[in-house]
Amino acid sequence: MTDKGRGVNSVEVGAGLLEILAGHDEPLMLRDLARLASLSPAQAHAYLISLGAIGLVEQEPGSARYRLGPAALDFGITRMRSVDPIRLGQAAALELSEETQLAVAIVVWGGFGATVIQVLEGPDQVHINTRAGTVYSLTGTASGRIFAAYLPQSLVTQAIRREREEKPGSGRVGRLMDLSQAELAGIRQAGFATVFPTPVPGINALSSPVLDHAGQIQMAITLIGAAQSLDTSSDSPHLRLLQETALRVSRGLGFAGQTLAPLRA
Incomplete structure (x- = not known):
């Protein structure tokens, strides 16, 4: 894709959160994820709710830590196949x-x-x-x-x-x-x-x-x-x-x- 026209900032911010999660072997606390993304915890939480609704992010059971969700795995597998x-x-x-x-x-x-x-x-x-x-x-x-x-x-x-x-x-x-x-x-x-x-x-x-x-x-x-x-x-x-x-x-x-x-x- 070579189109460099105007994009959607919120999509780029959400993708940035996903990239941070992908770069860490362990799930991250909200405060740490927000800090790494240069967002306030409230801002990061709002994005995580939306990303979680479509399966790209999930909370680790029994903790307040976040990790990539099952939809991210599906995307990765599809990418490798194609x-x-x-x-x-x-x-x-x-x-x-x-x-x-x-x-x-x-x-x-x-x-x-x-x-x-x-x-x-x-x-x-x-x-x-x-x-x-x-x-x-x-x-x-x-x-x-x-x-x-x-x-x-x-x-x-x-x-x-x-x-x-x-x-x-x-x-x-x-x-x-x-x-x-x-x-x-x-x-x-x-x-x-x-x-x-x-x-x-x-x-x-x-x-x-x-x-x-x-x-x-x-x-x-x-x-x-x-x-x-x-x-x-x-x-x-x-x-x-x-x-x-x-x-x-x-x-x-x-x-x-x-x-x-x-x-x-």
Whole structure:
């Protein structure tokens, strides 16, 4: 929806209350909810009565605390059923490529590992050795490292074993590299991965995960460009744009976190 015309303020205030409740694991007292919404308790109570009448808010039994109601769950389930993660990722990747003027790859976990499903070429048209169907090394590429960090350890171990048994000339981009549990934890904490040395000399990459409502990885979005064009440092403006994009897509899939650290332990 792109219409930016005049809206209804009361709807926005009510939505703000719902957003506050959604951001807290525990039900909230009226005074706390009002304070967080910058409303008086009387104002907040009036909104909560209306939201409660349509099932979006309810009081916790036996207390004066408020939480999201059953209708909010219905809306969330409907949203998850109707949203196509790949379509969301493609639209966001196109915007990212246009903004950075770099190539962007959308990578999913397939039968052979981290697999590219779309590449949006940057204007420089550098040779990045990547196209739809390309399979990346799990530890020797930025995209692969994202999956190594966010997938279950048993699946990662099995994939590394399979990759190690491959014969030369398999077509996989990158080669297996040592990657410790501490390094994987660092990727999860930072919410991105890069790799050095790079699989293709002179070509850099940054990759971030797209997470769903359960904190599980759905895809990786990867920026690719010439080393002189793509800054892979932790304070890189390219990294900031990439992570903002990945987080926006993740939120579209119901991810509630403020960073791309996974929700699960």
